[in-house]
Amino acid sequence: MSELILDQQRRMALLKHMILQLHGGEAPDAVRPQLIRLLGRVPYDEVVAVEQELIGEGMPTEEILKFCDLHKLALNPSLLPEEERPVPAGHPVDVLRAENRALGWELDAVRALLEQVAALDEGADANELLHDLRVRFNALMDVEKHYLRKEHLLFPFLEKHGITGPPTVMWGKHDETRALLKGAVETLAAAPGATAAEARALIPLVLAPAVEAIAGMIDKEQQILLPMCLDTLDEAEWGAIADGSADLGYCLVVPEAEWRPAGIAAATEAGGDGRVRLPSGSFTPAQLQAALNAIPFDITFVDADDTVRYFSEGRERIFARTRAIIGRKVEYCHPPKSVAIVQKILSDFREGRESHAQFWIELGGKFLCIEYFALRDEAGTFLGTLEVSQDLTAKRALTGQQRLLNYVQEGGHE
Secondary structure (H helix, E strand, C coil): CHHHHHHHHHHHHHHHHHHHHHHCCCCHHHHHHHHHHHHCCCCHHHHHHHHHHHHHCCCCHHHHHHHHHHHHHHCCHHHCCCCCCCCCCCCHHHHHHHHHHHHHHHHHHHHHHHHHHHCCCCCCCCHHHHHHHHHHHHHHCCHHHHHHHHHHHHHHHHHHCCCCHHHHHHHHHHHHHHHHHHHHHHHHHCCCCCCHHHHHHHHHHHHHHHHHHHHHHHHHHHHHHHHHHHHHCCHHHHHHHHHHHHHHCCCCCCCCCCCCCCCCCCCCCCCCCCCEEECCEEECHHHHHHHHHHCCCEEEEEECCCEEEEECCCCCCCCCCCHHHCCCEHHHHCCHHHHHHHHHHHHHHHHCCCCEEEEEEEECCEEEEEEEEEEECCCCCEEEEEEEEEECHHHHCCCCCCCCHHHHHCCCCC
16 A cells, blocks of 8 residues: 555655656756656646646646646546446536536537538638538537536536645636627637638638637546545535536536435525515515516527527417527527627617617518517616517407406407
8 A cells, every 4th residue: 555655645746746846947848758658647636736736836827737738648448437326317527527528519510510611712702611510610609508517517616625636727728719709709700701711721820729629628528527526525525616507507408317316405596485575565486486487578688798598488489499598608609690780789778778679570471579678777877788679460360349247248258
């Protein structure tokens, strides 16, 4: 046993020495290959311990981030779990894994499109492929909700257990990925009309780096972060993470099941008796949900940060909605051609220039009315936007009058 401990101490000391050599700029071309070879033999918990020790001694996170990428290159499959540890359906880890699979499918689709762009002949029309890439990258922007749940729910519990290095490093990788993804989306938004040569040039400059950043984060989560969390957090902590997850939203998927630790009730923001209290009355959560779903139009609430937080789920939908949009920026819920208009409305509401916008269209034989309302508190502070969509076809055709007494006379219904 003492020999094993001594070997571990030697490995960690050597690892720390080599990282410090790189940090000091000493012979990086010589140190880097040695470090990669060593990492292939070091279990990740030892690497984490060294990372945390270096951060505690004051090494900048930026330097650890560079090392983090080296570790990704050197991961030894023999040191990783052979199979994913099973968790119940709906458990936060189950949801994170499902989101990573969905992100992987999107990345595969993007890579296939990039191959088609790379193969374009001179003079070929690149617009259709660029449009498809815009759609796919807009979908990838959903990864923000995945990262937010890690940052605001998962990392705090790791830190309570004294694990501060990996969350710090991974949050830094999130920010790098966000910047790359934002750059790719903005570049594609300005790309219509690009030549085949210009489209090809976008691949190594902005598109491929964003793809590989997301893919790298998926690997780090699956191979390192999630196993570490399962080793560290208890059932009550996972329950608290599950409680807070819906508020931040889910990435590309909706959990197939709702999971709760045995014997632990779900948290609620309602009153002590479970009722949601408002100045003019109260509801149970079930009553409130039923009331909102019974109104004869669709409502969607977007908060002051332009993030979708709620939509009603009535029987007759005007426009398709899935729960995957919760926590998503509203601009990514609209086709590219209408994004600028939506942003203009939200900007006018936020700045107080307007409080209402109304539109009506005829679609599929129906007369539809779409309205946006600025929501403000009593002090005038902007709270968000309410979108109301209503099918007015039947109401538009009404003539004469229908009084309340007619309900009894006509048997209660038509």
